[in-house]
């Protein structure tokens with residue numbers, strides 16, 4: 775299974791100023807375009823409940839897997855929306871059994887952290903946007919150092935830089 779972490783960050787390494795912030799409020803339209811194209815290509819997005827609630831609906835044309843520790847009242851819709859309290863390893867195993875071979879990790883910080891802590895991430899797309907928050911939610915934490923290889927970097931529009939890294943195994 776290829777696990778690809780996708781995130782937009784401020785230039786001081788934050789993915790949001792506040793917990794319930796909608797990313798579209800501060801990220802570039804070019805980054806949104808990249809996000810939509812790449813996640814549709816991958817076909818499966820995994821995200822935490824908080825991030826899902828900031829979006830408010832399943833992302834179209836992708837299987838949305840939403841992590842929560844409380845499944846009470848959560849309704850899944852086959853092929854569209856799956857609520858799960860499984861661990862990252864169990865989620866990957868369950869998707870692999872069903873024939874999926876790629877997933878996009880779409881945040882937030884607690885989901886990025888959980889997968890990085892388990893050594894499950896293969897590559898990362900990080901877009902750096904031209905802003906410093908001076909506060910907010912860091913990309914991820916709680917794991918030992920992870921070395922990366924830079925595969926590619928491109929300018930998105932005139933102001934944003936997209937970097938593609940591979941995790942050194």
Ligand SMILES: NC(=O)c1ccc[n+]([C@@H]2O[C@H](COP(=O)([O-])OP(=O)(O)OC[C@H]3O[C@@H](n4cnc5c(N)ncnc54)[C@H](OP(=O)(O)O)[C@@H]3O)[C@@H](O)[C@H]2O)c1
Nearest residue numbers: 781782790793795822823824825842843881882883884885
């Ligand atoms: N810049 C970006 O690219 C980007 C991307 C995504 C999100 N964000 C931002 O990040 C912020 C949200 O991040 P966040 O860290 O607060 O929240 P989050 O990761 O989106 O969601 C956290 C919730 O997910 C569930 N969860 C997380 N880890 C779990 C695990 N191991 N097992 C089961 N359930 C688990 C829990 O839900 P329950 O409480 O229901 O148990 C937890 O409260 C928002 O502001 C959003 O805009 C930014």
